Amino acid sequence: xxxxxxxxxxxxxxxxxxxxxxxxxxxxxxxxxxxxxxxxxxxxxxxxxxxxxxxxxxxxxxxxxxxxxxxxxxxxxxxxxxxxxxxxxxxxxxxxxxxxxxxxxxxxxxxxxxxxxxxxxxxxxxxxxxxxxxxxxxxxxxxxxxxxxxxxxxxxxxxxxxxxxxxxxxxxxxxxxxxxxxxxxxxxxxxxxxxxxxxxxxxxxxxxxxxxxxxxxxxxxxxxxxxxxxxxxxxxxxxxxxxxxxxxxxxxxxxxxxxxxxxxxxxxxxxxxxxxxxxxxxxxxxxxxxxxxxxxxxxxxxxxxxxxxxxxxxxxxxxxxxxxxxxxxxxxxxxxxxxxxxxxxxxxxxxxxxxxxxxxxxxxxxxxxxxxxxxxxxxxxxxxxxxxxxxxxxxxxxxxxxxxxxxxxxxxxxxxxxxxxxxxxxxxxxxxxxxxxxxxxxxxxxxxxxxxxxxxxxxxxxxxxxxxxxxxxxxx
Amino acid sequence: xxxxxxxxxxxxxxxxxxxxxxxxxxxxxxxxxxxxxxxxxxxxxxxxxxxxxxxxxxxxxxxxxxxxxxxxxxxxxxxxxxxxxxxxxxxxxxxxxxxxxxxxxxxxxxxxxxxxxxxxxxxxxxxxxxxxxxxxxxxxxxxxxxxxxxxxxxxxxxxxxxxxxxxxxxxxxxxxxxxxxxxxxxxxxxxxxxxxxxxxxxxxxxxxxxxxxxxxxxxxxxxxxxxxxxxxxxxxxxxxxxxxxxxxxxxxxxxxxxxxxxxxxxxxxxxxxxxxxxxxxxxxxxxxxxxxxxxxxxxxxxxxxxxxxxxxxxxxxxxxxxxxxxxxxxxxxxxxxxxxxxxxxxxxxxxxxxxxxxxxxxxxxxxxxxxxxxxxxxxxxxxxxxxxxxxxxxxxxxxxxxxxxxxxxxxxxxxxxxxxxxxxx
Numbered sequence: 002x003x004x005x006x007x008x009x010x011x012x013x014x015x016x017x018x019x020x021x022x023x024x025x026x027x028x029x030x031x032x033x034x035x036x037x038x039x040x041x042x043x044x045x046x047x048x049x050x051x052x053x054x055x056x057x058x059x060x061x062x063x064x065x066x067x068x069x070x071x072x073x074x075x076x077x078x079x080x081x082x083x084x085x086x087x088x089x090x091x092x093x094x095x096x097x098x099x100x101x102x103x104x105x106x107x108x109x110x111x112x113x114x115x116x117x118x119x120x121x122x123x124x125x126x127x128x129x130x131x132x133x134x135x136x137x138x139x140x141x142x143x144x145x146x147x148x149x150x151x152x153x154x155x156x157x158x159x160x161x162x163x164x165x166x167x168x169x170x171x172x173x174x175x176x177x178x179x180x181x182x183x184x185x186x187x188x189x190x191x192x193x194x195x196x197x198x199x200x201x202x203x204x205x206x207x208x209x210x211x212x213x214x215x216x217x218x219x220x221x222x223x224x225x226x227x228x229x230x231x232x233x234x235x236x237x238x239x240x241x242x243x244x245x246x247x248x249x250x251x252x253x254x255x256x257x258x259x260x261x262x263x264x265x266x267x268x269x270x271x272x273x274x275x276x277x278x279x280x281x282x283x284x285x286x287x288x289x290x291x292x293x294x295x296x297x298x299x300x301x302x303x304x305x306x307x308x309x310x311x312x313x314x315x316x317x318x319x320x321x322x323x324x325x326x327x328x329x330x331x332x333x334x335x336x337x338x339x340x341x342x343x344x345x346x347x348x349x350x351x352x353x354x355x356x357x358x359x360x361x362x363x364x365x366x367x368x369x370x371x372x373x374x375x376x377x378x379x380x381x382x383x384x385x386x387x388x389x390x391x392x393x394x395x396x397x398x399x400x401x402x403x404x405x406x407x408x409x410x411x412x413x414x415x416x417x418x419x420x421x422x423x424x425x426x427x428x429x430x431x432x433x434x435x436x437x438x439x440x441x442x443x444x445x446x447x448x449x450x451x452x453x454x455x456x457x458x459x460x461x462x463x464x465x466x467x468x469x470x471x472x473x474x475x476x477x
Numbered sequence: 478x479x480x481x482x483x484x485x486x487x488x489x490x491x492x493x494x495x496x497x498x499x500x501x502x503x504x505x506x507x508x509x510x511x512x513x514x515x516x517x518x519x520x521x522x523x524x525x526x527x528x529x530x531x532x533x534x535x536x537x538x539x540x541x542x543x544x545x546x547x548x549x550x551x552x553x554x555x556x557x558x559x560x561x562x563x564x565x566x567x568x569x570x571x572x573x574x575x576x577x578x579x580x581x582x583x584x585x586x587x588x589x590x591x592x593x594x595x596x597x598x599x600x601x602x603x604x605x606x607x608x609x610x611x612x613x614x615x616x617x618x619x620x621x622x623x624x625x626x627x628x629x630x631x632x633x634x635x636x637x638x639x640x641x642x643x644x645x646x647x648x649x650x651x652x653x654x655x656x657x658x659x660x661x662x663x664x665x666x667x668x669x670x671x672x673x674x675x676x677x678x679x680x681x682x683x684x685x686x687x688x689x690x691x692x693x694x695x696x697x698x699x700x701x702x703x704x705x706x707x708x709x710x711x712x713x714x715x716x717x718x719x720x721x722x723x724x725x726x727x728x729x730x731x732x733x734x735x736x737x738x739x740x741x742x743x744x745x746x747x748x749x750x751x752x753x754x755x756x757x758x759x760x761x762x763x764x765x766x767x768x769x770x771x772x773x774x775x776x777x778x779x780x781x782x783x784x785x786x787x788x789x790x791x792x793x794x795x796x797x798x799x800x801x802x803x804x805x806x807x808x809x810x811x812x813x814x815x816x817x818x819x820x821x822x823x824x825x826x827x828x829x830x831x832x833x834x835x836x837x838x839x840x841x842x843x844x845x846x847x848x849x850x851x852x853x854x855x856x857x858x859x860x861x862x863x864x865x866x867x868x869x870x871x872x873x874x875x876x877x878x879x880x881x882x883x884x885x886x887x888x889x890x891x892x893x894x895x896x897x898x899x900x901x902x
Contacts, residue, residue, distance in 0.1 A: 061758075081754065097603045112598070119822075121855075122844060123740060123744075244719055245718050267604065268611070284534060357602050
């Protein structure tokens with residue numbers, strides 16, 4: 002153990018003498034700071050736009066005149082999705098998903114207006130965020146400083162000298178790993194912590210346990226990720242005859258893990274679990290609707306039965322004799338059917354996406370980049386889980402609002418001369434408007450068991466493999 | 478002298494061909510290239526297949542609505558009927574998928590206010606969008622430089638390190654000529670690999686052999702030359718192999734990852750688009766407030782634009798479709814300003830990224846490829862504008878029947894305006 006610390010300390014000295022390492026470290030630290038600044042700044046900007054228009058929409062809702070409830074159902078509500086507190090750190094899917102959804106009766110609109118739709122092709126090269134730097138560039142940095150950690154000693158013959166002095170290969174490997182890892186982590190984890198703290202101060206979120214738990218887990222996750230990269234660098238270096246070979250091998254690994262596999266895994270996922278296009282999605286719902294009951298079809302069987310049942314319930318002969326407004330009553334039934342159908346199909350769609358992404362989840366066991374990507378996004382609140390949570394909650398609000406308005410329509414509007422009537426706007430003013438409750442950390446990561454297990458597996462692999470692998474390394 | 482150079486080239490080629498790592502690099506590159514060609518084709522074929530369903534969906538819907546609303550005036554049917562549009566991919570779309578996987582290509586519109594219908598998104602897995610496409614343009618732009626670096630970073634330093642260079646230097650030949658020769662052999666080999674992939678792409682994507690192909694091939698070759706120049710510059714600094722590798726990879730990282738990703742966040746930050754939110758909010762409010770206004774006031778802007786209908790009287794005390802669709806028209810007119818500001822912003826974003834592209838070769842290539850393949854933002858904006866124009870032609874086609882309160886069967890459905898993509902060229 003003492004020797005490990007000694008070697009690790011010596012590694013620090015080597016790193017500080019390495020001009021390339023020092024320059025790159027400064028470059029990366031400033032890049033991280035730039036990314037943090039740009040991230041926080043654009044999150045503030047985007048959220049201020051969304052809040053501004055959300056307030057306008059709210060005021061417009063409150064100020065509406067007396068209206069027919071079904072008018073209000075079509076007037077609906079506009080909900081804007083705010084960026085999460087940590088989206089400045091990891092953009093995740095933020096840019097690729099919509100930000101505004103129109104919630105009206107009868108229709109489940111898509112969440113529209115994504116940044117990606119308003120961007121040109123350069124977007125696909127990536128966006129500079131702290132997560133991009135930490136996930137893709139820092140490993141390269143580790144490889145640049147680690148590729149000759151052992152192979153360099155082999156090349157100049159020092160390795161034999163060290164080993165003959167009674168230092169075991171195992172101790173040497175641990176020492177090298179500890180040295181590089183502590184050097185890297187000290188810098189980058191500190192920059193991360195500083196960015197998180199600044200962000201918390203700017204966003205005025207101090208004693209938010211959910212946020213703190215997320216930050217803690219993110220720091221832990223990235224520490225494990227850096228350790229994995231260090232382990233890979235030192236091991237590849239130990240098994241290479243020449244530093245050059247180690248460098249080439251590490252670059253190839255980086256390329257495959259960071260660039261090729263993420264793209265290929267999605268293509269494979271989409272191939273195995275195809276998902277429907279919007280056209281097919283709508284067609285399927287329409288077909289199911291014609292089977293269950295279409296309130297817009299005058300000859301529909303379900304609605305004929307529904308009317309007979311209603312008449313029986315109120316013990317009357319015709320719709321005109323009903324004490325309630327049948328138009329509103331039947332609309333509520335229609336809304337119930339279409340919403341149930343939509344939810345079933347939508348859940349199926351989301352499941353197909355999750356299945357597609359499961360390929361990347363399983364690949365986390367052999368690809369630490371996918372492991373860190375799959376866990377960093379949910380922790381930062383910028384993954385699919387958070388996005389669909391917003392969509393689900395918005396849909397629930399839409400449904401409840403439509404049904405509440407149908408109820409007013411049924412009870413407060415007279416059947417005769419239906420369309421010309423209005424109800425007092427006090428009804429609407431007292432209704433609570435849409436307010437999104439952010440997803441908590443526990444439900445957000447409960448579906449990330451596979452990448453979490455992969456994270457654990459990497460930790461165990463590192464701890465267990467050094468002893469075994471050290472015996473296989475040749476000193477020449 | 479001639480014979481000597483000839484022999485040197487032969488020797489160098491032999492050495493190059495015998496290197497196992499070279500073959501490994503080349504075969505991996507070709508395999509990824511072929512995969513990319515296949516991926517591009519599969520992605521665009523899937524889009525074509527969806528586009529092929531559009532006509533049937535449209536006519537089936539129309540048929541259903543014609544039976545359901547046969548006894549009602551045309552305005553009722555038009556409330557439910559969607560009219561589909563198509564943005565058909567070009568032959569080159571599979572080579573450079575660009576933004577085609579993000580943007581919708583089968584937008585459908587009703588005769589309601591168009592601003593609320595333009596930005597409906599396609600249903601796609603966001604993680605797939607985030608991961609991006611591995612198409613052939615990506616292979617050339619992103620991976621080709623890495624192969625160049627891998628093949629060349631140590632051609633001088635390795636020989637210096639092994640002592641061969643000292644021996645070569647003692648011979649009566651110009652050292653730079655030997656270096657040129659070494660680079661030339663690799664350049665020719667890489668050009669052959671690129672040519673192979675292009676031949677495969679022409680066959681598999683059924684690319685027409687025309688000016689576009691010439692431009693694309695020329696650009697890829699120019700890009701290859703650019704990277705050879707970078708390599709030449711770095712290796713003549715005569716550092717060790719390892720320093721060369723790190724320097725070259727850092728330049729690759731700088732050009733391919735850092736500059737583009739930084740540009741993205743800066744462009745989005747400098748040209749934010751609150752106008753998109755404004756358009757949505759304005760259009761919704763403008764339409765709905767009309768319900769609570771006197772009908773004569775609501776009709777004013779419509780009659781001003783379409784005086785030919787101003788002799789129709791609009792009943793003040795009840796619903797009429799002439800009034801209903803005039804409200805839709807008014808909502809679009811009121812949102813027109815923020816909508817055109819939105820398009821201006823999109824143009825600014827497009828200009829900004831083009832401008833950066835003039836300085837960064839890889840961005841220039843990507844922009845040009847997307848432009849040739851018509852998979853860029855410009856094409857999408859042209860599509861959106863065309864959908865707007867189509868919506869207007871549809872509305873103008875139906876206005877006479879709406880005001881006349883015609884029944885659906887009296888309309889000559891064969892004369893329905895057809896969607897056309899209007900591009901600026």
